Amino acid sequence: MKPFESILNRPVTRRNLLAAIPAAAALVGVGACASSSSGGSSGSSASASASGATATATGTAKAGGVAALAQAFHKTLDSDQQSAVLLDYSLDKAKLWSNLPQALLGRGGPGGSTGARVGLSVGDLDDDQLAALNALLKAASGSGSGTGYDGLEQQLNADDYLAANGGGDAYGRANYYVAILGSPQDSGTWELQFGGHHLAVANTYTDGVLAGATPSFRGVEPNGEFQQNGRTNQPMKAKQDALAALLAGLSAAQLASAKLGDTYSDLVLGPGKDWAFPTDRQGVRLSGATAAQKKLALAAIASYVDDISDAEAAKILSRYESELDDTYVAYSGTTALTERNDYVRIDGPSVWVEFSMQNGIVLSGNHPHSVWRDRTTDYGGTKS
Incomplete structure (x- = not known):
């Protein structure tokens, strides 16, 4: 049941x-x-x-x-x-x-x-x-x-x-x-x-x-x-696994480019941070990624987009796929995404995905926060 x-x-x-x-x-x-x-x-x-x-x-x-x-x-x-x-x-x-x-x-x-x-x-x-x-x-x-x-x-x-x-x-x-x-x-x-x-x-x-x-x-x-x-x-498994696979698929040189200098203890664009997208893109740009790496990036994005109805998800994912070459991947902490302050983001012309590992609150152990935003269609594009 x-x-x-x-x-x-x-x-x-x-x-x-x-x-x-x-x-x-x-x-x-x-x-x-x-x-x-x-x-x-x-x-x-x-x-x-x-x-x-x-x-x-x-x-x-x-x-x-x-x-x-x-x-x-x-x-x-x-x-x-x-x-x-x-x-x-x-x-x-x-x-x-x-x-x-x-x-x-x-x-x-x-x-x-x-x-x-x-x-x-x-x-x-x-x-x-x-x-x-x-x-x-x-x-x-x-x-x-x-x-x-x-x-x-x-x-x-x-x-x-x-x-x-x-x-x-x-x-x-x-x-x-x-x-x-x-x-x-x-x-x-x-x-x-x-x-x-x-x-x-x-x-x-x-x-x-x-x-x-x-x-x-x-x-x-x-x-x-x-x-x-x-x-x-295990409701976050699909998202966490897809993001970890994306990082695991990057080369040593790409990981060096993707590594952020700061520690991120929570999301940049969490609740109350509407339309506060960073001006400067950070991380490794996917224009230089292999076809396999782009596929991993798209799968990670899809783990969020697939939360909406199938037909609508397909349309949105197609738009994000067309923008992959101008999409960046960045992280801090470890690439396993299991330790406190492990953090990863996907930042494209439209898509924004963040995943941040937090300390436990009610229970021992770490747990994730994550958000999917869109630079143009958050709140259906309504800004006022």
Whole structure:
């Protein structure tokens, strides 16, 4: 039984911690990735009503598409839930993502300015609502093993594992949030936002077409193989293995060119670092790489792009492949990507991928943070 399906077969209640955030933050302290940050400093609370919102969930949408499934999910909700999940689109709301647990972001009332995620928590949804959310996420995600929807399943299993192994109620899938920003339909711009600890999905659609699937954050603790919800999990394995293989495929001279002089203890373009792409490219340029090395680079990029639906991923990957000659690879620490402060980036005319190994927080051992961004299509290209 798959984790998203299994949650439909057992009652899920809102974590009590979310009703007492200040106490939770005091108790948890550094029980989350301490060097991480919120993606914004203003916006409505995750439970605030969308008073005055003009977004609707009744427009024209192709049957079976992401917009139609977002409308179907919306229909399963009661009026208060509908007001919370369906919000007018704005860049300020789109920026409200983080890799921290919701409990550590804080919550405020309407008009508050805490930077917490907007939308509804998974823990507030009943079985029918969870089934509709499940269908929506499947349609927006890839079908591969270890990426896409399978990766989301394993991601939520990881947080359930943390909740059961020292993390407490600040962790677990009940603390993940879904929001629909704008009117889900085949005209105009809207965003499907889903995320929580170590996860941010931000798919922006314009006139029925995916305009951008970034920023996309993935991380995990524990990083090794673990058992949870009836299956073996290791959600970052595909990404970590592909990036390590890319570095292992470089020659000694290329590695010397790719080596960064600084130590990177976290991501350069993590939450809150929107549109802050470095002006100067660093590392080894792939124009001088062999065909085999370019294939490894494309495979590493694909491990992130494949998180979105297969057809859309193929289009984006084709664009990134056409830009490989002007794409750079850089790293610091060791090439194994297993030690604290091991770091690698792929920086192209469009694509930006970072992977950073962190110290353990809830558990011993290291764990990764990573982000996929796009220089032109982050937030669907919306900069204001």
